[in-house]
Amino acid sequence: MSMNAQSRLQEILSKGEFAVTAECGPPRGATPEVVRKKGELLKGFVDAVNVTDNQTAIVRMSSIAACSHLLQMGLEPVMQMVTRDRNRIALQSDIMGAYSLGIKNILCLSGDHQSFGSQPDALNVFDIDSMNLIRTVQIMRDQGKDMSGFELNGPPRMFIGAAANPFADPFEYRVIRLAKKIDAGADFIQTQCIYNMDRFKEWMKMAREEGLTEKVHILGGVTPLKSAGMAKFMNNKVAGMDVPEPLIKRMAGVPKERAVEEGINICLETIAELHNIEGVHGVHIMAIEWEEIVGQIVESAGLTPRP
């Protein structure tokens, strides 16, 4: 792991503290107040806010701009960047532009396919893949060069994140892919939402056996469920998501008015378990369009005050 980057998230993780991050989806519009409102809800409860990049391939305010609004409020953003919409020229340019604005964390992703979005007739780019993007940011940071080898006047010293989905197939390749992402330059890993704890633990065990948890900070992803319907939807309709049957039954087993509470309970139990897994260095809370619940979850999980 390079010590070049200077983000607060990196500081917290390298001190060995259990990090807390949350997600913020920019609005489908040009109003900065929406971002600021979400920022206010998260302020004081998280170490960094992860800002999505046109997630599910739906056009939204750019991640860079939304990150910039959060920065102005004193929040630390993690800028998501997908390779779906920009070629290598635009990606490198935006990485430097983002850093120039004070954005110090990046999460490198390939991105949801445009067929899931509101404009499925769009042309996708995928000039490079997420692995290539990680390596690109690392070379820009550590060697101070762009992809052509040109020496940059002031390298972007980003703290580099990548995603991992322990619940996707083929399972046996998932740890190899994690190792490749670490080799490519990932400093931290954000996982897909964890509902299948057995499978997550198995994946973590494999990662530990390969020595990967010594090389990277893994943040376990959680999303509080709101209803049994949401649990079923996530399991059946969201690509790469695994919500085990007993969990769906548990959500269905409580009266409707208590479903939200039960979803939060499950989320808190997951966080407590994550805390005890060797190699898990933090939690990433993805409360989709439900940012107001994050503070309560962080407090109830005993993770306040934040450093």
Place this chain on the structure above:
Amino acid sequence: MIVAEQKPLSEIKEIIAPYKKILILGCGTCVKTCFAGGEDEVAVLASALRLACKKDGKKIEIEELTIERQCEDEFIRESAPAVSRNQGVLSLACGAGVQALARRYAKTPVLPGVNTTFIGVLETQGVFTEECSGCGNCRLDIFGGICPVTRCAKKLLNGPCGGSQNGKCEINPETDCAWQLIIDRLKTLGQMDNLRKYIPPKNWCTSLSGGPRKLVREDHII
């Protein structure tokens, strides 16, 4: 082969609407093999159009002809007498064939009768799948003979995305995950080490992205 699909009859009717004498020109190579534009398809389409035009009360003369290949001038020339007898040519060849005809017959409108879809294979009878993007820089050697550039919806070179489940692609449960196929095959071949290696960004210069391509074979130029 180049796989094509015949346009819907309604669209073809619209395309040929301005003409009273039309030649339907088939091609005996790729489009014949994928049942889109060979001799049989020319005959079936001609009958269907005659019937449809009769129903609409429109007078039209349709001539039928199929040549060996519409992408080679040597064969294209065989169609010259038939072309000269008609006001326009409805070509059932791929886009390359349509353009090669247009190049030879400067004064005759050449119209497309098929949609050229992809370079692919006949998977089972009646089912064709895309296998190659013609990117001009083949690395099937490291991917176990399965192309991620073409068969992965995200063109990923370094392994499957988080949406691969039960061997299927996230964008369509009918579509195989190319990476599952690659991993399975490399396991069989004992070449899984290929997948531990970092694959650098692809050089797209040789693809269409680098501009329209031309191949010059000095050794064949007379």
